[in-house]
Each structure stands twice: as C-alpha cells, then as structure tokens.
Amino acid sequence: MIVLEHDRLEFRFPEIHREASCSIEFQRTLRIPDDGREYPLPPGLGRFPLRHLDDHAEHLSAAWQRRGGVIGPMHQAEALWINFDSSYPFAVKVATGKVCAITGNAWTDHLNRDPQDYAALPEQPWLDGYCVEKGLVRQFVAMPLGAGYTVEEQLYGAAEHGGLQIVAYPMKRERYEALAARHASIAELAETYAMPQSPGMGLAPGGRMKQDIYADPHDFDAWDQRRCSRCFVTLVNSLQWLAITGEHPPTRPPSARTYAETGLPWFDHYAGDAEAVAGADRFKGVASVVQLAKQQGEAPLPENQSAEIASIVVVGQDGTRLVRESWGA
Amino acid sequence: MTQFGPAIRERRERLRRDDRRYSVRQVATRIGIEPAYLSKIERGEVAPPSEATTVRLAKELDQDPDVLLAMAGKVSGDLQEIIRKRPKLFAELIRQLKEAPDHAVLRVVREVRDGDW
Numbered sequence: 364m365i366v367l368e369h370d371r372l373e374f375r376f377p378e379i380h381r382e383a384s385c386s387i388e389f390q391r392t393l394r395i396p397d398d399g400r401e402y403p404l405p406p407g408l409g410r411f412p413l414r415h416l417d418d419h420a421e422h423l424s425a426a427w428q429r430r431g432g433v434i435g436p437m438h439q440a441e442a443l444w445i446n447f448d449s450s451y452p453f454a455v456k457v458a459t460g461k462v463c464a465i466t467g468n469a470w471t472d473h474l475n476r477d478p479q480d481y482a483a484l485p486e487q488p489w490l491d492g493y494c495v496e497k498g499l500v501r502q503f504v505a506m507p508l509g510a511g512y513t514v515e516e517q518l519y520g521a522a523e524h525g526g527l528q529i530v531a532y533p534m535k536r537e538r539y540e541a542l543a544a545r546h547a548s549i550a551e552l553a554e555t556y557a558m559p560q561s562p563g564m565g566l567a568p569g570g571r572m573k574q575d576i577y578a579d580p581h582d583f584d585a586w587d588q589r590r591c592s593r594c595f596v597t598l599v600n601s602l603q604w605l606a607i608t609g610e611h612p613p614t615r616p617p618s619a620r621t622y623a624e625t626g627l628p629w630f631d632h633y634a635g636d637a638e639a640v641a642g643a644d645r646f647k648g649v650a651s652v653v654q655l656a657k658q659q660g661e662a663p664l665p666e667n668q669s670a671e672i673a674s675i676v677v678v679g680q681d682g683t684r685l686v687r688e689s690w691g692a
Numbered sequence: 693m694t695q696f697g698p699a700i701r702e703r704r705e706r707l708r709r710d711d712r713r714y715s716v717r718q719v720a721t722r723i724g725i726e727p728a729y730l731s732k733i734e735r736g737e738v739a740p741p742s743e744a745t746t747v748r749l750a751k752e753l754d755q756d757p758d759v760l761l762a763m764a765g766k767v768s769g770d771l772q773e774i775i776r777k778r779p780k781l782f783a784e785l786i787r788q789l790k791e792a793p794d795h796a797v798l799r800v801v802r803e804v805r806d807g808d809w
Binding site: 364365366367372375381415416428429431432461524528594 | 795798801802803804805806807808809
C-alpha cells in the first residue's frame with residue numbers, strides 16, 4: 364500500500380515484513396546550468412507539496428481522474444530530485460511520461476535486469492535525472508507538455524502522459540532475512556491553465572551532473588515481483604495548482620549562480636567501490652531543453668548562467684546522515 | 693517529570709557523538725531558543741516547549757513531530773482541527789481503534805489510489 368504523509372509517499376508491505384517500507388519524496392532544488400559543464404549535486408530546498416488527486420476530482424478531467432495517485436505543482440523550468448529513504452531493500456522504477464529515467468525504454472509493469480531499469484535501495488539514496496552516461500545524469504526539469512521538450516515527446520513523439528510514475532518492489536521476505544542474518548546489524552545494509560483539460564507538466568532533460576546509478580548488488584530473483592505498489596504523480600504548473608487546490612505553490616528556487624555565489628554547499632555521494640550502470644543508448648538522441656530551444660529559436664530557460672562551485676560536501680562517508688539540505692529547506 | 697526532556701537529550705547526545713554541531717548551544721541556536729532553556733528542557737526542569745518549538749526540535753533531531761508532541765503531552769494543532777471539523781466521526785473512529793494492533797490500524801489508513809494508466 365501507499366499512503367501520503369507530510370508530502371511523502373510511504374510504500375508499505377506489512378504482509379511481507381514489518382520493516383518492509385520505504386519513503387519517497389520530491390525535493391525542490393535549483394536548476395543547474397545547462398551549459399555543457401558537469402556539476403555536482405544541488406541541495407534540497409524542501410519537499411514539493413503533494414495531494415490526493417481524488418480530493419480535487421471535481422476540477423479534473425475524467426482522464427486525469429482515472430490515473431489516481433497524487434498531484435503536485437512545478438513552475439516551468441523548475442527542477443526536482445527524488446529522495447529515497449529505506450533500510451529494507453527495494454527495487455524502484457522511476458519514469459517520466461512513462462519513459463524509464465534509467466534506460467529510456469517505454470514503461471513496463473515488471474523489472475528488467477539487462478539493462479537494469481530500476482534503482483536498488485538502500486544503495487541508491489537519490490535520483491536527480493536521466494541516466495545519459497555512466498556516472499552522469501541530466502537533471503529533471505519541468506516543461507509544459509505539448510511544447511516538444513519532454514523526454515516522452517522527444518523519444519516517442521506523443522505528449523500523452525507527462526508527470527512521474529513510480530513503482531516499488533520489495534525484497535522477498537526470506538531473502539531479506541537471509542541477508543540480515545549475514546550482517547551483524549540491518550543498519551549495515553546500509554497561464555489560464557485553470558481548465559483541467561490543459562495538458563499539465565512533463566519532465567525534460569536539463570543540465571549535466573555527476574551521479575552514479577548503482578548496479579543492483581542482489582540476485583534478480585531477490586525481488587518480489589508478485590507484490591508491488593505504484594503511483595502516478597500528476598504535475599501541474601503553479602496557476603493550475605492554485606485553481607485546483609486553492610493553495611499557493613512554493614516560491615521559485617534561487618538560480619544556480621546566486622546559490623553558488625553564497626558559498627553554500629553542493630553535494631556528492633560516496634558509495635565506496637559500488638558499480639554504476641551504463642548510460643542509456645536511447646538518451647543519446649535526446650536534446651536538452653537549452654539545445655532544443657536553440658534549434659527552435661526559443662529561450663525557455665531564464666537564468667542559465669554558469670556557476671562556479673566553491674564547496675562540495677561528500678555525503679555517505681563514515682556513516683554520516685544522508686542529508687542534502689541547504690537554505691530554505 | 694515527563695520523558696520528553698531525557699528523550700531529547702539522549703537523541704541529541706547520540707547525534708553529537710558523530711557530529712559536533714549537535715551541541716546544546718548549536719541545536720538551540722538553530723531552532724531559535726536560548727541554550728540555557730534547551731538545557732532546562734532536557735533536564736526536565738521546565739515544561740516541554742510550545743508546539744512550534746517542539747516541531748522544530750523534531751525536525752532538527754530527525755524525529756517524528758507527532759511522537760515528540762505526544763511525549764510532551766500535546767496533540768498537534770492540525771490534528772485538533774481535523775477532529776473539530778468532524779468531531780463525532782473522528783471521536784468514534786479513534787475510540788474504535790484504541791485497542792487495535794498496529795497492523796490493523798495501518799489497514800484503515802487512507803491509501804493513495806492507483807488508477808488506470
């Protein structure tokens with residue numbers, strides 16, 4: 364089951380194991396410059412608000428109501444990253460517009476190992492974008508569905524779904540207990556868009572940043588594919604959000620340059636000698652928002668100036684808490 | 693004396709073993725209270741702080757705000773508001789569930805509905 368608590372999606376499988384739960388949240392962040400450079404990981408600036416889609420059904424089209432799930436706001440050209448928190452092992456697939464963020468393949472209702480199309484938790488603490496090369500992602504950036512920028516439009520030619528899709532598969536109970544027994548402690552595992560028929564927001568590839576998507580360290584049959592929970596996260600722009608929920612969305616984050624000039628930290632994750640998966644061939648033909656805008660003679664990204672990084676905090680060494688927070692968080 | 697103060701102290705000291713930023717002085721500064729006041733709270737010499745301060749403290753110490761509020765003998769304002777809006781319904785629900793085991797309570801928690809996509 365999935366419950367919504369304090370803007371977090373809590374995936375729970377008490378029928379498998381009392382510890383079989385993980386939480387997933389969407390962090391507001393600054394958009395890194397899309398200038399060809401490789402940046403470290405930007406900070407978390409707090410969670411995006413999420414609401415049950417059913418609570419606002421009267422404002423939504425029948426097609427959106429059929430999705431179920433939750434709804435959240437993003438400004439145009441705003442970025443996000445996904446924060447995973449679990450001590451129990453999970454395989455989590457993440458898609459945008461029903462395109463896998465790790466492989467670029469179309470959505471399937473099962474896990475695939477070759478190429479690996481999921482993040483293995485708890486090894487993977489965060490996911491910031493599309494896996495374009497080994498150790499390199501392109502940031503998730505919100506763009507209006509239908510403008511041609513989103514990954515689903517670039518790869519599959521249709522602005523049909525938008526939003527984010529997530530499915531979590533827990534490890535089988537017996538495999539978890541065997542794993543736990545091998546370790547002394549589990550801890551070691553360690554616009555007038557008020558009309559609902561308007562298309563909403565999708566995610567598109569932004570600037571480049573260093574992030575490994577870790578290869579699954581477990582046997583493929585460790586995952587319980589008979590049991591999973593999935594959620595469609597519908598994304599709407601700030602005006603739609605206000606019209607649908609009556610709430611104001613969070614303010615826009617600062618620009619990357621402004622943030623960098625303050626000297627506040629950027630982040631990297633230390634994971635010892637953990638292997639990373641290769642980048643997806645499918646993403647090789649996908650243009651970033653800035654690249655595509657130039658081709659089309661448009662300028663959809665304000666404040667894209669390069670940033671000089673002064674301070675990088677490496678998280679994950681010496682058992683430190685996996686915290687990526689900075690101002691406003 | 694409630695368990696609130698000692699629990700806060702134990703949690704903060706545990707975090708301080710790995711990170712010196714969890715001293716009384718630094719934690720108090722980050723949550724906007726005087727260090728001497730936090731010290732008294734931890735020793736149980738004063739009553740637990742306000743709801744807002746307790747919630748900030750919970751966030752700072754990576755604890756569940758509702759659990760800390762309960763230890764302080766309080767119920768969060770948003771929960772009170774929920775009950776005030778539909779008092780009969782929620783009072784009945786809570787009374788019915790008071791002896792239920794955790795797994796049974798979790799079953800009545802509202803699930804995020806999965807649809808057709």
